[in-house]
Amino acid sequence: MLNVLGVRIHQKKRTIPFPQSEPVLPDRFRGRPQIESSRCSSGCHRCVDTCPTDAISFNSNKITIDLGRCLFCGECSAICPEQAIRYTTDYRLAVRRREELVMSSNELSLATALQEESRRLFGRSLKLREVSAAGCNACEADVNVLNTVVFDLGRFGIQFVASPRHADGILITGCVSRNMLLGLKKTYEAIPDPKIVIAVGACAISGGPFIDHPEIHNGAGAILPVDLYVPGCPPHPMTILDGLLRLLGNIR
Amino acid sequence: MNTNSICVIRNGEIIPLAHIPLISISEFRDTVIEKVASGARISAFWGQPSGKAVRLFAILAQDKYATLALLSTEVESSYPSLTPNCVQAHWFEREIAEQWSVTPTGHPWLKPIRFHPSYRTGRDPSAVTGEQIGLTDFFQVGGAEIHEVAVGPVHAGIIEPGHFRFQCHGENVYHLEISLGYQHRGIERGLMEQPAKRRIHLIECSAGDTTIGHATAYCHAIEALSGCQAPARAVFLRGIALELERLANHTGDLGALAGDVGYLPSMSYCGRIRVDFLNATALLCGSRFGRGLIRPGGISLDVDESRVKELLRHLNKASEDVTEAVELMFDSPSVLARFEGTGEITPQTCRDLGLVGPMARACGERLDVRHDFPNGIFRFSQIPISTWHTGDVFSRALVRWLEMQRSIQFIRDQLNMIPDTGLRTEIGSLPPDTLAVSMVEGWRGEICHIATTDQQGELTHYKIIDPSFHNWFGLAIALRGQQISDFPLCNKSANLSYCGHDL
Incomplete structure (x- = not known):
């Protein structure tokens, strides 16, 4: 018993004081890209050719990145001779509408809060059901990690529950395989109205690296009405937490 | 047995397709059965289209001799199943039947494993492929007092989908059937059909969760084919990343095991320390899962001296914390009472099923690709095999902890002697009609990749075998005679991959 207490003291309190203070992310973390189209003088389009998910395009000489497809692999940045694309350590990436993920300037319309009535219902207690629909266990792991003492999701009133009947919404990871379509739909239908839908990761938003495989449905967007998109492959837990708190109006 | 019926290669080597013995199905069958009976293990057994026929290949790991026996045969629409004489072939034959519409006649339990249409055009797939996932004849136990429990595909926690069907008498599980395929994304076909830039x-x-393990196996295969060597510096950093991946996942598993028996202190600490190990990987490459680090020809990012020091500091702190958290758990009688004797697998069952990784080592089997078939960093630095003999949940937990201690020491040693070379070499063209075998000991066990090129030297077939492919059936067997309430504990002690199996 004394041993247990000793270890408890030694392991200390490790919950990060978010959102009161900014988290420290590794210097090599690849978050929101910084686009400087003016640097792109040669127009070599190597970034377009190298992007594994064809997330990059040119619109009247301006570089456009679809963060819904982006794997944040950084290969565009590495190949660009002019450094027109750089990845910053800004982890705040979640948005409310799919088209807001298509970035041509460096502004991202970060997620706004739910409407007043939904916030009254969910603002202090949001129960979510997680469905992995052909996720690779990276997004799942980084959602799960929010339950550890580091992030302590429960202090924000957000909890993952074991039945859709207990849930206010659904959090989807994975590209939605054909074999998970029915399971996903049934889970959604079993959640009482009103309900919200959160898509986490490039797969759930667009299909990610599996885009257009005949075995998948290119993400949740075509199947369910998504309220929050959290891009990344996988998104950093801070990105997910930031998105959830913005949706509930805890961060503005 | 004719010695010309097999050829022998080593991990990370290539062989021209023409040099692989193509023998009759009866000779193929006899050779595999005989070799497995005398101690070899089926590492891979798969089909590739060959004109109108299907060419079946088998790779038999001869762990004691560090060699791989390779043999092949051609079949049309059916062949006599190996499974009745060689249980290890069971799951492989189901996969072959589903992918290529080839019926292994006499297979005792022929049904789909992933529920997808046949890859072979113009064939009636109805015999072996399922039209809709989950609709299949589950093995049932009869009797008035027997009841059936169905779990999944969507699970209660934040985990991947899969279906479990228990045949129970009261609390006792007589039989568990695991039905997967929900995660099937068509990776093997995608590797060939989608743009090459997406492959990695x-x-x-x-x-x-095995990004480093699979990426390393792929890169070894491509490098072997192109005849290039990754620079020594890259080889060392890949090895360090591989062991960091093992540390993060083993820590997470030990914490989750503590959680499953209600021992919250170790659960909380390990959950947090796992993040510390993931952050160490992020220090190397920005991604907690090692995305973007391992690339064909080497690695993408270098480390300087200050980063090595920072990594070492991270590692030392996390290893101090995890030692305390894990020892607390192993010192607690209430934890041990739940771990010991639960979900036992005998060494004989382990060998019969061909289990790999910590699950096999927890049955006392001395199997470890790092030791038996060393490639990459393990050609220069050895890591001892960690085993325990009791085959239960305790054994699987302890083996993880023993491995973690070895990995921590290994990384510490390697960080002090990273060679000063380049990071990446160019990948040249690939030779035509050649096959490469690449194995890596991922944190779950043996990862095996097989790449084949066509006449033009383009990749024409790619096979991935995640350790979970070998081990899922072991979990089902471990549940026999257990209480159903111990399923979460047994499941977590194996912690197998759904997507690695389903691909």
Whole structure:
């Protein structure tokens, strides 16, 4: 018993004081890209050719990145001779509408809060059901990690529950395989109205690296009405937490 | 047995397709059965289209001799199943039947494993492929007092989908059947059909928690084919990343095991310390899962002296914390009472099923690719095999902890002697009609990749075998005679990959 207490003291309190203070992310973390189209003088389009998910395009000489497809692999940045694309350590990436993920300037319309009535219902207690629909266990792991003492999701009133009947919404990871379509739909239908839908990761938003495989449905967007998109492959837990708190109006 | 019926290669080597013995199905069958009976293990057994026929290949790991026996045969629409004489072939034959519409006649339990249409055009798939996932004849136990429990595909926690069907008498499980395929994303076909620039990303996502393991196996295969060597510096950093991946996942598993028996202190600490190990990987490459680090020809990012020091500091702190957290758990009688004797697998069952990784080592089997078939960093630095003999949940937990201690020491040693070379070499063209075998000991066990090129030297077939492919059936067997309430504990002690199996 004394041993247990000793270890408890030694392991200390490790919950990060978010959102009161900014988290420290590794210097090599690849978050929101910084686009400087003016640097792109040669127009070599190597970034377009190298992007594994064809997330990059040119619109009247301006570089456009679809963060819904982006794997944040950084290969565009590495190949660009002019450094027109750089990845910053800004982890705040979640948005409310799919088209807001298509970035041509460096502004991202970060997620706004739910409407007043939904916030009254969910603002202090949001129960979510997680469905992995052909996720690779990276997004799942980084959602799960929010339950550890580091992030302590429960202090924000957000909890993952074991039945859709207990849930206010659904959090989807994975590209939605054909074999998970029915399971996903049934889970959604079993959640009482009103309900919200959160898509986490490039797969759930667009299909990610599996885009257009005949075995998948290119993400949740075509199947369910998504309220929050959290891009990344996988998104950093801070990105997910930031998105959830913005949706509930805890961060503005 | 004719010695010309097999050829022998080593991990990370290539062989021209023409040099692989193509023998009759009866000779193929006899050779595999005989070799497995005398101690070899089926590492891979798969089909590839060959004109109108299907060419079946088998790779038999001869762990004691560090060699791989390779043999092949051609079949049309059916062949006599190996499974009745060689249980290890069971799951492989189901996969072959589903992918290529080839019926292994006499297979005792022929049904789909992933529920997808046949890859072979113009064939009636109805015999072996399922039209809709989950609709299949589950093995049932009869009797008035027997009841059936169905779990999944969507699970209660934040985990991947799969279906479990228990045949119970009261609390006792007589039989568990595990039905997967919900995660099937078509990776093997995607590797061939989608643009080549996507390949490494598909590989990294084949099992996202084993990004480094699978990416390393892929790169070894491509490098072997092109005849290039990754620079020594890259080889060392790949090895360090592989062991960091093992540390993060083993820590997470030990914490989750503590959680499953209600021992919250170790659960909380390990959950947090796992993040510390993931952050160490992020220090190397920005991604907690090692995305973007391992690339054909080497690695993408270098480390300078200050980063090595920072990594070492991270590692030392995390290892101090995890030692305390894990020892607390192993010192607690209430934890041991739940771990010991639960979900036992005998060494004989382990060998019969061909289990790999910590699950096999927890049955006392001395199997470890790092030791038996060393490639990459393990050609220069050895890591001892960690085993325990009791085959239960305790054994699987303890083996993880023993391995972690070895990995921590290994990384500490390697960080002091990273060679000063380049990071990446160019990948040249690939030779025509050649096959490469690449094995890596991922944190779950043996990862095996097989790449084949066509006449033009383009990749024409790619096979991925995640350790979970070998081990899922072991979990089902471990549950026999257990209480159903111990399923979460047994499941977590194996912690197998759904997507790695389903691909």
